[in-house]
Amino acid sequence: xxxxxxxxxxxxxxxxxxxxxxxxxxxxxxxxxxxxxxxxxxxxxxxxxxxxxxxxxxxxxxxxxxxxxxxxxxxxxxxxxxxxxxxxxxxxxxxxxxxxxxxxxxxxxxxx
Amino acid sequence: xxxxxxxxxxxxxxxxxxxxxxxxxxxxxxxxxxxxxxxxxxxxxxxxxxxxxxxxxxxxxxxxxxxxxxxxxxxxxxxxxxxxxxxxxxxxxxxxxxxxxxxxxxxxx
Numbered sequence: 001x002x003x004x005x006x007x008x009x010x011x012x013x014x015x016x017x018x019x020x021x022x023x024x025x026x027x028x029x030x031x032x033x034x035x036x037x038x039x040x041x042x043x044x045x046x047x048x049x050x051x052x053x054x055x056x057x058x059x060x061x062x063x064x065x066x067x068x069x070x071x072x073x074x075x076x077x078x079x080x081x082x083x084x085x086x087x088x089x090x091x092x093x094x095x096x097x098x099x100x101x102x103x104x105x106x107x108x109x110x111x112x
Numbered sequence: 113x114x115x116x117x118x119x120x121x122x123x124x125x126x127x128x129x130x131x132x133x134x135x136x137x138x139x140x141x142x143x144x145x146x147x148x149x150x151x152x153x154x155x156x157x158x159x160x161x162x163x164x165x166x167x168x169x170x171x172x173x174x175x176x177x178x179x180x181x182x183x184x185x186x187x188x189x190x191x192x193x194x195x196x197x198x199x200x201x202x203x204x205x206x207x208x209x210x211x212x213x214x215x216x217x218x219x220x221x
């Protein structure tokens with residue numbers, strides 16, 4: 001692994017289904033982030049983690065949950081998907097604070 | 113509320129110079145980032161400004177005026193590969209990044 005990876009690359013999901021988006025980084029970054037990107041809007045922060053074992057809510061956390069069991073992994077779970085969660089999801093990592101954030105390739109999710 | 117404004121779309125000619133402006137109103141300021149995002153790809157880091165003035169990095173330069181809540185990204189000697197969206201983002205007092213919607217730059221031959 002080099003950098004930050006996400007899986008799956010894309011997914012079509014029926015409304016009401018549970019889905020976990022995976023994110024893994026090998027840069028030993030303390031902080032990790034989940035964003036969603038929708039046409040015409042800026043990136044919006046869903047959840048973040050400043051260090052392993054801690055998580056926090058971003059601007060649009062409703063309907064999403066995260067965990068940070070170790071430094072490398074930061075999965076995002078949609079408990080019961082709804083069509084408004086159709087979006088491109090980016091995971092990012094960095095050292096935290098005002099440090100640069102580095103992005104994974106994204107997951108394109110469609111909820112029908 | 114917190115707000116980042118940048119033009120939705122700009123068009124420029126290959127070989128020319130273009131300036132993309134960004135104005136911001138945030139609760140606190142701990143730095144301003146510019147990212148480049150090609151269609152269908154992830155944002156990639158271009159520049160970071162925390163003090164007033166100009167930061168130059170090859171063909172790209174970024175300027176910041178904290179008193180005016182203003183930044184610009186200057187791209188020189190434009191190439192077709194510079195066609196992309198350019199995202200302005202500000203780190204607020206809670207060290208969270210507030211993002212603009214991005215400026216789509218179209219380069220014409």
